[in-house]
Each structure stands twice: as structure tokens, then as C-alpha cells.
Amino acid sequence: MTQKTWGGRFSGNTDHRVEEFTESIQVDHRLYRQDIEASKAHARMLAKVELIGLDEAEQICHQLDEIGQEIEQNRFPFSIQLEDIHTHIENALIDRLGDLGRKLHTARSRNDQVVTDTKLWVRDAIDLLDQKLHELQKVLLEIAEKYKDLVLPGYTHLQRAQPILAAHYFLAYIEKFHRDRDRLTDCRKRVNQMPLGIAALAGTSLPIDRSFTASLLDFSEVMRNSLDASSDRDFAAEFLFDLALMAVHLSSWAEEWILWTSTEFQFIDLPDAFCTGSSIMPHKKNPDVLELTRGKSARVISSLQQIFLLLKALPMAYNRDLQEDKPAIFDAFDTIKSILDVVTPLIQQTEFRREVIANRLEDGFLDATTLMEYFIRHGVPMRSAHEAVGKLVRECEQRRCRLIELPIDRFESVCPGQGKAVYQVLGVEKALAAFVSAGSTGPLEVETQLKVWQQKL
Numbered sequence: 001m002t003q004k005t006w007g008g009r010f011s012g013n014t015d016h017r018v019e020e021f022t023e024s025i026q027v028d029h030r031l032y033r034q035d036i037e038a039s040k041a042h043a044r045m046l047a048k049v050e051l052i053g054l055d056e057a058e059q060i061c062h063q064l065d066e067i068g069q070e071i072e073q074n075r076f077p078f079s080i081q082l083e084d085i086h087t088h089i090e091n092a093l094i095d096r097l098g099d100l101g102r103k104l105h106t107a108r109s110r111n112d113q114v115v116t117d118t119k120l121w122v123r124d125a126i127d128l129l130d131q132k133l134h135e136l137q138k139v140l141l142e143i144a145e146k147y148k149d150l151v152l153p154g155y156t157h158l159q160r161a162q163p164i165l166a167a168h169y170f171l172a173y174i175e176k177f178h179r180d181r182d183r184l185t186d187c188r189k190r191v192n193q194m195p196l197g198i199a200a201l202a203g204t205s206l207p208i209d210r211s212f213t214a215s216l217l218d219f220s221e222v223m224r225n226s227l228d229a230s231s232d233r234d235f236a237a238e239f240l241f242d243l244a245l246m247a248v249h250l251s252s253w254a255e256e257w258i259l260w261t262s263t264e265f266q267f268i269d270l271p272d273a274f275c276t277g278s279s280i281m282p283h284k285k286n287p288d289v290l291e292l293t294r295g296k297s298a299r300v301i302s303s304l305q306q307i308f309l310l311l312k313a314l315p316m317a318y319n320r321d322l323q324e325d326k327p328a329i330f331d332a333f334d335t336i337k338s339i340l341d342v343v344t345p346l347i348q349q350t351e352f353r354r355e356v357i358a359n360r361l362e363d364g365f366l367d368a369t370t371l372m373e374y375f376i377r378h379g380v381p382m383r384s385a386h387e388a389v390g391k392l393v394r395e396c397e398q399r400r401c402r403l404i405e406l407p408i409d410r411f412e413s414v415c416p417g418q419g420k421a422v423y424q425v426l427g428v429e430k431a432l433a434a435f436v437s438a439g440s441t442g443p444l445e446v447e448t449q450l451k452v453w454q455q456k457l
């Protein structure tokens, strides 16, 4: 029979089915490093306020480090009878230090311990993801530079709309991932408020110094209300929202590139090393990495749902349900990290098929809106210009030609005296060069944005 840390009140053993049902060690063993760090800080604080001796604190810290190494080197025995990581480490400490080990849990509860460990873990996860997003942004900027002069058809409703510079397209994703980084940074502020020392839910009658513990653990502040701190998982919901939105960005990008690899588009060539084949069709080169990026985003989004459902009916303060926060947090993080690890090199090695893109660039009336704006600049009311160009496009469709191929008199009739000058804006290249507004795909604007990001990243 394993001695439970809470065994005093109980007689007899816990039913093995209950042990199997309630254990979390298979999931929360991942918190061992954070649990040890937080315990060391707690021990040092206990010494500072003289609840234990200084040398006692040092012995505890030393043994905690040894336990950490054993776990690191897979020499540490885990068992579901000891429920969770907190109990495992405390038990191991008691095995080694006897009564001294029994002092560590002074003025502490697993309720504040688990949320402190989780916050320390999420804080590291945020820092790692920020770094990975930064790398992705740098690759996007590198590709934006590489394809600076490449013109792409821009789509709305997946119909050809207006020409865009490839650099502008990549800069758009740099912006999205920047907002993702901003959100993580903002989330980190609340992650970085320390719950430790609120004990079970109400605080403690012992004279602890929570600010001291916070400074040892690099928390920027101490949570003010013990009930709030015991129950709070807002930070987990925020973190999962941030990850879910990242997953949405990555998924819709993947969808776009899946289309672009198809024979119908042929815009890009994915590197062979990032594709897989078919077991029956010898010619196939499938974009599985992109498809799984899209597919795995579902897991991240559902982790967010999971935490919302978990929290919505919990009374104050700690409830055991909260143990279920960690599978959601870990799975969402693992999934996003694995996506970022593979898509960054994939993007870096993808080639755009300049010729195929250029050959079809004049299809789809990408210059129609610029033509309309040309008429507006020469005094034609917007709605009239819109209608006139719409009619010209219809005529082109009937004749199976492009706007630039229409006879001059068609343009003259819309805007007398300006018929010839429309050739200044017709054709995709000229239409693109005509953009001037802030934030547009105009070459000067894009150049400015590229410079801004070169400095920022």
C-alpha cells in the first residue's frame, strides 16, 4: 500500500479504479521542472520567514535538484498511486529527507502548486512560440524579397480581382503572425501573476512572504485574491485562444497553398522533401504537410472549446475538474509547435512558377478596377464609370478578348478625349503600378513596408 499524502483521514486503501480514474501523472509529469523550480523558491521563502532553517532549505533544494536529474535521465519511478507530479516529487523528497522533507508543503496546497507550475510552463511555451513565429516571419520576409517583382492575381471570393505583388502577399502574413505574437505577449502579462501562497483557497495563517517567492520565480506580481487565484484559468483560455487563432491563420494559408499546388493553379512547386506520394498512382506528389496543417488546426481550436466547457459551470474555488486543463494546453501547444517546425522550412524552400503565373496573368480582367479609377480621375462619376467598365468587360467576354484589345472608340465613349490615354493603366503591369494609397500593393508602398519589417524583425 502506498502512503497517501492525504492518508491521515482515511482508513483502508483507495479502490484501484479510483486511482486509475483520478491520476494525472501520465499528463502532468511534463510539469516536473516547473514543480521543482517552484518548490525550491517556496523552500527558500520558508527559510526567509524562518518557518524552516536556511540550511534546511538548502538541503531541500539540493534533493529537489537530484530528483529533477533522475526524472531527466528516466531513472525516476512513476506510479499512478501517487496521483500527480506534485505528490511524486514531495514523496521522493520525504523518502530522502524524512521529517525535513515533510516540511516543504508548509503554507502550500496542491491547488496553488498546480496552477503555479502550469503558469510557469505556459510562460516558457509563450516564449518558445514567440521565437518560432519570429523565425517564420523572417522566412516570409526573405521570400518577399526574393519574389519582390513577381505579380500575382489577387482574389476575392476565389475569383480574380486585382493584381498584387507577391511581396505584398507575404507581408500580409507577416502582419497576421505579428498580431499573434502581440497577443501572446499580452497574455504573458496575466500568466506572469503568481498564485503561489494562496494555499488551498483562503490563504494561510503562517507568516509567508509571497513577494519574495515571486521575485525568485520571476513573476512580475502576486495575485491579489486567494479565491480568484485558486480558481483562475483565464490565462489558459487566453493562451488557447491565441493558439486557436494562430491555427486558423496557418490553416487558411495551408488551404491557399494546397490550391496553388494543384494543376489548376500551378503557382508553386513544393519541395519534394516536404511532400509524399501515392501508393497506387505513380505520378502523385501530395501536399500532405499542408493538409495536415489544415487538419491539425481542428485539434487546437477544439482545445479552446474544451477549456471553455470545463470552466463554465465551476463554482468557486478549486475543483478537481481543473485537472483537465492540462491535456488541452499541452495538445494545443504540441500541435502548433509541430506545425511551425515543419511549415517554416517548407515555405523557405518553395518555388513560385513565375512563367505559369505570368502566362495567365492577363486573364480575368485584373485591370478593370484600375480602368474604372482612371475614368473617375477624369471626372466620370464613380457609379457611371463602374457601369461603363462592366459593359466593356461584357463585350470583351463576348469577343473573347482583353480590355486592352478593345477599339479606342469604346473608351472614348465613356470619357471623351481620354480614349487613348487609357493604355497608361491597361494591362496587369500598368494596373499594378497605378496603386498609390497607403497600405496598398503599389510598388512604392510595398518597398516602404519591406523596409519597415526589415528593421522590426
Ligand code: ARG
Pocket (backbone or CB within 6 Å): 024, 028, 083, 084, 110, 111, 114, 320, 322, 323, 324
Ligand atoms: N492533479 C491536480 C490537478 O492537476 C492537482 C491538484 C489536486 N488538488 C487536490 N486538492 N486534489 O489539478
